[in-house]
Amino acid sequence: MRDDAILGVLVIGHGSRRPEANDDVRNAAQIIGERGGFPLVEAGFLEIEQPDVAESFKRLVKRGARRITVHPYFLSPGRHTRGDLPLRVSDVARRFPGVSYQITEPLSAHPLVIEASIARIRETAKTTCEDAGVNTRSGKVYLIGAGPGDPQLLTLLSAHPLVIEASIARIRETAKTTFEHANVNSAQSGVVYLVGAGPGDPQLLTLRGRDLLASCDVVLYDYLVDPDVLNFVSSHAERIYVGKVGRGRHTSQTEINQLLIEHARAGERVVRLKGGDPFLFGRGGEEALALSEAGIPFEVVPGVSSALAVPAYAGIPLTHRGTSSSVAIISGASAGDLDDVSATLADLSRAETIVVLMGISNLRLIADDLIACGREPETPVAIIRWGTYETQQTVTGTLASIADDAEKANMRAPAVIVVGEVVRLREHLNWSKQELVPSIVQSEPVLTRI
Numbered sequence: 523m524r525d526d527a528i529l530g531v532l533v534i535g536h537g538s539r540r541p542e543a544n545d546d547v548r549n550a551a552q553i554i555g556e557r558g559g560f561p562l563v564e565a566g567f568l569e570i571e572q573p574d575v576a577e578s579f580k581r582l583v584k585r586g587a588r589r590i591t592v593h594p595y596f597l598s599p600g601r602h603t604r605g606d607l608p609l610r611v612s613d614v615a616r617r618f619p620g621v622s623y624q625i626t627e628p629l630s631a632h633p634l635v636i637e638a639s640i641a642r643i644r645e646t647a648k649t650t651c652e653d654a655g656v657n658t659r660s661g662k663v664y665l666i667g668a669g670p671g672d673p674q675l676l677t678l679l680s681a682h683p684l685v686i687e688a689s690i691a692r693i694r695e696t697a698k699t700t701f702e703h704a705n706v707n708s709a710q711s712g713v714v715y716l717v718g719a720g721p722g723d724p725q726l727l728t729l730r731g732r733d734l735l736a737s738c739d740v741v742l743y744d745y746l747v748d749p750d751v752l753n754f755v756s757s758h759a760e761r762i763y764v765g766k767v768g769r770g771r772h773t774s775q776t777e778i779n780q781l782l783i784e785h786a787r788a789g790e791r792v793v794r795l796k797g798g799d800p801f802l803f804g805r806g807g808e809e810a811l812a813l814s815e816a817g818i819p820f821e822v823v824p825g826v827s828s829a830l831a832v833p834a835y836a837g838i839p840l841t842h843r844g845t846s847s848s849v850a851i852i853s854g855a856s857a858g859d860l861d862d863v864s865a866t867l868a869d870l871s872r873a874e875t876i877v878v879l880m881g882i883s884n885l886r887l888i889a890d891d892l893i894a895c896g897r898e899p900e901t902p903v904a905i906i907r908w909g910t911y912e913t914q915q916t917v918t919g920t921l922a923s924i925a926d927d928a929e930k931a932n933m934r935a936p937a938v939i940v941v942g943e944v945v946r947l948r949e950h951l952n953w954s955k956q957e958l959v960p961s962i963v964q965s966e967p968v969l970t971r972i
Contacts, residue, residue, distance in 0.1 A: 528586065528587060530560075530583075530588075531551075531591050531593060532566055532579060533593050534568060534575060534595060535568070536568050536569065538571065551565035551595075553686050558689075558690040558693060564581050564582050568606060575610040576613070579611065587621065588620065588621055588756060589622050589697070590621060591626060592607070593625075593689060593692060594607055594625065595689065619732075619753045619754045620736045620757070626695070626696045627696075629688060634685065634687050634691070638684035709793065712819065713821060714793075714809075714813055714821075715734050716796065716801075716806045716821070716823065717730075717800065718731065718800050718825015719797050720825045721798055721835075722797075722828070722908065726910060735752075735754040735793055736755070737791065738756070739790040740762065740792050742762045742764050742781060742793070743765070744765045744796050745763075745765030745766060746765075746798070746936060762781065764781070783812065787818070798825055800822060829879055832909025836906045838904055846943060848872075849876075851877045852879070853866075853879055853881070854885075854888055855884070863881075863888065864891045871892055871896065874942055875942035882905070882928070882933060883935065885905075885928055901921045901941060902918065903918065903924040905928055905933050906938045906940070908936065914954075915933065917931045918945060
């Protein structure tokens with residue numbers, strides 16, 4: 523948050539059938555903006571009058587506000603500032619993930635409002651008594667029919683300079699608190715953040731990752747990052763796609779490293795957004811080394827790895843008492859050749875559960891190698907494609923059958939392979955399934971869409 527230009531102020535009045543009362547809220551919002559030095563100010567109303575809370579909030583976002591301070595202007599603390607208003611603001615804010623908001627404390631309790639109230643009451647009482655011919659020197663004042671709800675008294679009160687100052691004070695207090703909190707959680711200039719986007723579902727992104735996306739100047743993202751995750755990125759930020767898709771067109775790692783360094787040296791707040799976890803087969807270590815050698819400060823923000831989350835979404839625990847107490851996570855692709863994959867499998871084949879990432883194209887080789895290393899041909903296997911998404915697909919089989927099963931089901935990348943007895947538990951633990959389809963390990967593929 524580099525300046526207050528992104529701060530928007532939303533002054534909310536109750537809304538009245540009396541046009542002059544609504545105009546009073548609009549005038550107060552204008553004066554608050556002018557005297558408080560707030561360039562982005564909108565007036566809105568809870569009911570009756572337009573614009574309502576949602577529309578006025580959207581207007582501020584459209585004008586460029588990224589932090590919005592909502593100021594209840596003479597609303598009932600019980601009913602509106604603690605009930606209706608927070609609900610309505612929360613509802614509209616969900617549509618703008620990159621925008622934060624905070625609601626000020628009720629205006630009525632501010633000491634300046636109390637002083638303004640006393641001044642207005644005395645002025646009104648004096649005028650009323652003089653008009654009625656009452657001797658005010660007696661020190662006794664009789665007000666009949668005048669109270670906190672009197673329209674004339676409220677109109678006079680809201681226009682009082684002390685009330686405007688109280689509103690400005692409330693807004694500044696709230697904005698300062700929000701700004702200090704944002705500074706702790708937002709991206710810093712000249713720093714690169716290696717952020718894990720999680721396994722797919724945007725709801726599995728970490729809070730730290732969300733805050734950094736909302737406050738960065740530029741984000742470099744991969745092919746497997748869900749487009750909805752990018753909704754958290756400010757509309758002002760630059761978005762650079764640097765994905766790699768199999769043997770197709772891709773951005774080289776050297777070029778990615780150079781982009782990170784150049785943007786950081788330009789003083790920008792840089793997020794490198796990677797699917798899953800950046801340090802698990804994500805080349806995050808290579809990028810961190812390049813940044814370190816270039817003298818660029820960086821931070822690693824772990825993500826929920828697909829190696830853990832995808833089996834869980836398919837109802838497969840990687841460890842289970844009495845079934846599996848060891849897990850090996852390997853890459854089914856290699857920077858060298860397929861002999862590297864086979865050598866890795868030979869070393870780790872004794873793990874009770876084996877998770878293979880990026881291995882669908884080498885599935886037959888992987889299954890044959892594991893059998894050659896001593897695993898039983900009937901060892902259960904599951905393949906989960908597009909894990910954690912609504913389009914998730916799961917095929918189960920055995921080491922002897924899984925390559926053929928996957929071909930019949932037309933399974934393609936991205937997919938996670940799980941090998942081990944824990945796969946059998948899916949029959950009982952498939953919590954996210956949309957339809958009850960039995961998943962017994964067998965030679966014929968069982969296809970489940972969730």
